[in-house]
Amino acid sequence: MRKTSLELLQPGIILAEDIYADQTLIVKKGTLTDSYLVEKLKKRGVTQVLALHPASELKPALMTLIQSIPSEGNTHYEQTIQDLFFGSLLKITDDKRYGISLNLNESIYLLLTYFTEIMKIDSIYSKMLQLKNNDINTFLHSVDVFILFTLLAKKMNLPDLEQQSKSALVHDIGKADLPGMLLLKQDKLTKLEFDIIKTHPLLGYDYLKGHPETAGYAELAKVHHERMDGSGYPDGLLADDLSLAARILMIADVYSALTLKRMYRAPLPAEEALATLSRDAHLYDQEVLKQFMHLLHIYPAGTEVVLTNGWTCAVKGHTPNFPYLLSLENLESGELFPIPPDLSLKVENILDWSGAEKSVSKKIRWEHFISELVSGNKEMAFTHFEALADGMRVEDIYRLILCKAAMELAQSYKDRFLSRTSLHIADDILCHILNKKRECYSSMISNRLKVMTVFIESETFHFPCMMFNDFFTANGWETVKHLGSEPQEIVDLAEKRKLKYICFTVTNKYSLATVTALADALKAINPNVILMIFKEFYTTEPIEKGAADFLASSPEMAVQRLSLLENPDFWQRHFSEKFTAADGE
Template sequence: MNIAYVAENMLRKVTLSIDEVEANDILAEDIFSEYRLLVKKDLVLTERIIAFLKLRKAEELSVYVPTDSVRIVHDVSVRHYEDVFAPLMGEKDEVDAYQETVSSLFKTTLENVLHELRYGQILKSNQDTAYLRGIFEKILEKKHRYELLMRLKEWDEYSFVHSFDVFVLGTIFARYLGLTDIETLARGYLFHDIGKVFIPQEILNLKRKLSEDEFEMVKTHTTKGYELLIEKGEEDIAYLARDHHERFAGQGYPSQLCKDDICEGVQLLQIVDVYSAMTSKRVYHSGYAATDALAVLYRDRHLYNEQFMHKFVECLGIYPVNSVVQLSDNRSAQVELVYDLFPTIPKVKLLDEQISMILPLNYKVKIAKMIDYRANSFEEIFNLFIEQLIRCDENSIRVYFNKLIDHLHPKEIILKIFLPAFRILRLLTKEIQIDMTKYRHSIDILKKLLEEQLDVLYKDYQHEKTIILVVETSLRENFFIKLVQSILYIDKIVPLFINPDDDLRITQLMEHCNVNVAYIIEEELTVDMKVCPLGEGTLLYYSLTDIEELLNSLVGMNMKRFSFEEKMQERLFASLKT
């Protein structure tokens, strides 16, 4: 909370018993329970949150209250994370310096990753945390492993924290599944990303999506990690570093293994690794909510062990929207809504009775197990995107847009989202189902999203070629011109715009860029010939209708295997033949 705000509003930080806090009080400190962060500071309390905290045995809360409040206040107590872990630490004077260093590393790193909103029921007891700490300390009894882990930490802090997070989630999940030799798996999970030490830091720390060349370099961390672990005498876990990005049906890397070639320890790691990466905070994104990350995993369920995914959801106790579940009273239900602050206590619809209910805070009725997941198809999400686009609800539009673009090739974003959305809006306008004011607003929002994609594309790709587009300045804001510009960027081509009123300047620019073709795009063609010589080069003429038809013809093609410039020329010369 901003100190100036507190002073201005005459608030004071005090510690109250849980029975003395009231709705609308503002939390002044994070709240921990059994080593887990329950809620963050600055949260405005509600009656439901207070009831939830009472169930979690919270006894005192630090809150901001008016300085003239008549409620009983106590001295503010300073909460140290070391105190929270005191039961696990034992007598310090009995622990040597190295062991103390390892224990400190465990508890401070656990503090960074452990939050109920993403861990759910995992590490719900002191015994679970002590079990995990024991494995961690046993792994690092050999100092070469500690040195290897510190090498990763010093090279890339995020990769280290992510590796620790995967170790925590993976180890507890492996025990939940009843897998054998858990300590060996735990060690492999801790070092699964060790190959990242060979990836340049400037690539690991990029605040944007990787280019294809950069991604190819990042992919080498699997084989390099495997080789490093072999070199360090960790042959029994090296395969986990090599194979954690493999996917069923040969859709992963580096070896395109199929289901039968991937052992259970790796199949578990694949799920946990993706979940950790999606829910973790990075410099360039705040991380998915647990339910959204699980929904993405279920959308791609064909790539993973689906039974393991069901069990992982049960282990977390966080069920994504659209989960079909069995309740503890044997009724079947579908999860309708997951609350941000109460991810393990969702709203469900009882399937037999077709009525909705919020599961009680006291867990008197809770979800017992996962039955199935009813994923929304791309088409269903696209329809919701269009619905919100018509309503001009920009926040909802962005939510559905982000779901649509996830894992799409950049060209697919253009051809499967922007182009169809524009055509639907235009069709609705022609049929007078939406008015022109709304239509223009919807198009403005769509253009805004496209401009943002253009900005990302411009930053993402190293341009290898130039193309000259002869287009009137007033026409350059046209939606189809923007789509063409986007696809050219994806093909690593820089489009240079020039006005059509000066043949000499066009010729000079063509010579300067070392190209022999320039593309003239007009709203309606004003020439009889579509191919005209100009000096040593050629002018190719297109109308906006030509461009729109060309874009439509590309839908459904393999996005990575065609050049848009080649398609422009092919279509023009094919039309001349006919």
């Protein structure tokens, strides 16, 4: 706490002292500032106030504690490890994420001891430094999970705390052996990229098991992405197979992932991250989650709680920068009041979090998305698209949002519920979305396969061909786009670029006739070229493949058919798994 000039005082700051003017109390300690209050204080001649600052009270206290810890007697190696711990600690800890969980003296000494002891193991130290050098964010996440896990495990009296806490620190050690370009990718992962990321629990398990001094830390590294309903990986374990340590770790891991800044997204506020965890009740141990909320003293808005004075209340909001200072409503009297800064009144128990604020349902979001496409509102359509795409793999975005939207609009057009003009407007916005996201959705893993996508002049809808082309790119293919229907020109370009696959999209009867004739001409010039016709959404005409080798009714099918021609064994395994959106980290 420090004195702050009224000129610098921001809304949402907590006053840390009673304020008097002419010996009269005008503002009580613990009051939240707003613009009205600042003007009131100025008029009463107040120039400075003592305040709790949003820069966090935790970090200055940590700095003071760190400076007080003696370094005498440490070897150079031990001091290096200690500096690494404290440097990481200062980067990740603040009131907004940790709430009231850190009892500084007791907790920091315990954490420092565990961290130093495990990092003095050469095989751990070298691999964790490799992880840090590859991706500093993943290293900081590991330290963050270690701290959160230890604090929660200690609160819940987890047996063998030291062993399990050290295991939590190295839970992501397998990521040290993953391609750095994937760890550092700032955009969504493709399914193949995510499949590679999903190998890290087993990589970590094998590495730790491979060294006698670290074998005892291997199990948590393997199971930290398992889930209570069996939907996790690598083994799809169910609740009965998951230890308390594993249940604590999965919550600490996901909370950290949601609330720390990552390459691919901004952090969520703590209360929103906890609301996300509470909504996914089938994935996480609910008693562990309740204990985690109590540890932080942060609860989602809408949660019904009992206070230490016996009142039953609903959480209505959170103090900016200090979310553990809740705004509450007494459910009996209707009175609104805040938790005092000195925490003389706190939450004692959670009654119900079913009323926790929920985001707009996917169904409603989808209806808004389709409506904005048809009405021509690009910005709102894009906003709804981003919300729908949150947490999804790239292939799922194409399949379950973009392709699905186009097919739904096409059906409305065929059923005469949608005019051709409206369909063109929607097509234009879908192209706009593809153009904005194309670079983000490209795969960083090339499979060294090439394909030419041909756009016929008679095509008036652009989205099908664009999506077809981009879906190949998202799966690691190099694509060559060509506009025109001159057979010799297409064959010459294919030979020049060493392409053996040529694909067309069909959205109307005019281009269907052109593509049919073009396929015959191309096969006459070069019988070895492989042709695919992509029957897209907007045509009602029956399609025969004629001279073409394949028909595809979706981009996914097109990629699968051609990929299987190149490497049947690998791609059969890749495509046999169901495309699903992934949670967590």
